[in-house]
Amino acid sequence: MKVVVHVQLREGVLDPQGKAIAGALNTLGFAGVVDARQSKVIALDLEDMDESTARARVDEMCRKLLANTVIETYSVSIEPAG
Amino acid sequence: MVWHADHDLPDVDIVLLPGGFSYGDYLRSGAIAARAPVMHDVIAHAKRGGYVVGICNGFQVLTEAQLLPGALLRNANLHFVCRSVHLQIANPDTGFTCAYGSGAVPQIPVAHHDGNYFADAKTLDRMEGEGQVVFRYCDNPNGSARDIAGIINEKGNVLGMMPHPERAVDPATGGTDGRAFFESLMRGVR
Numbered sequence: 001m002k003v004v005v006h007v008q009l010r011e012g013v014l015d016p017q018g019k020a021i022a023g024a025l026n027t028l029g030f031a032g033v034v035d036a037r038q039s040k041v042i043a044l045d046l047e048d049m050d051e052s053t054a055r056a057r058v059d060e061m062c063r064k065l066l067a068n069t070v071i072e073t074y075s076v077s078i079e080p081a082g
Numbered sequence: 083m084v085w086h087a088d089h090d091l092p093d094v095d096i097v098l099l100p101g102g103f104s105y106g107d108y109l110r111s112g113a114i115a116a117r118a119p120v121m122h123d124v125i126a127h128a129k130r131g132g133y134v135v136g137i138c139n140g141f142q143v144l145t146e147a148q149l150l151p152g153a154l155l156r157n158a159n160l161h162f163v164c165r166s167v168h169l170q171i172a173n174p175d176t177g178f179t180c181a182y183g184s185g186a187v188p189q190i191p192v193a194h195h196d197g198n199y200f201a202d203a204k205t206l207d208r209m210e211g212e213g214q215v216v217f218r219y220c221d222n223p224n225g226s227a228r229d230i231a232g233i234i235n236e237k238g239n240v241l242g243m244m245p246h247p248e249r250a251v252d253p254a255t256g257g258t259d260g261r262a263f264f265e266s267l268m269r270g271v272r
Binding site for chain 1: 109110113117145146151152153155156157158159160198200201225
């Protein structure tokens with residue numbers, strides 16, 4: 001099963017890479033780009049299991065490794081089995 | 083020397099996690115190393131009150147292992163910074179700074195890309211109140227909160243710092259201002 005974890009810096013944590021991206025977009029002539037925030041997407045391929053088990057396991061993975069909750073927040077989406 | 087995949091730490095007084103991108107920066111700086119097998123023993127050593135020192139990449143590992151508060155972010159100006167900086171000793175009464183004379187302003191090299199120390203304001207206030215801020219930059223090279231260059235844990239036996247005192251121990255290679263750091267440690271373990 002496919003699970004997508006989205007990890008982003010908390011609000012208020014400086015994101016200099018995002019700022020550089022916003023600056024470059026403005027330089028390219030894309031007026032009106034006020035800010036940009038860079039984040040991470042981690043796509044996991046797990047053995048099939050029921051959704052609540054998967055959600056609990058991935059949540060534990062996020063807390064133990066995938067996100068540093070001092071500076072980041074995360075969200076998990078589980079793709080429907082197809 | 084202990085390998086990251088080892089499970090046992092020999093009987094030692096001080097564990098030093100050196101810098102130099104020794105552990106890679108995959109996912110986040112120090113993130114994977116902080117979960118390496120040997121870290122179980124390093125954490126146990128710290129919990130027993132043993133000295134643990136993390137320099138540069140080692141500092142990042144210690145915050146990721148939650149032995150120290152906060153986190154190290156990308157330098158605010160995005161540049162890799164590699165130069166000598168002057169440090170203020172914010173707490174001279176620690177096992178890492180006691181050999182520095184009062185008013186010492188050691189000049190120590192820094193070389194890092196992710197040295198921008200971050201913690202929320204409440205945590206920073208608490209750390210400052212408890213004397214956990216040990217070194218500050220005189221001229222902040224990376225955007226660190228409150229000019230923080232090095233910190234200790236609440237018990238005072240775990241230290242992390244971005245500057246490299248081990249690169250300032252010989253007049254032939256950039257001065258000797260780092261020596262008092264190691265002399266302080268030796269006093270503590272004798």
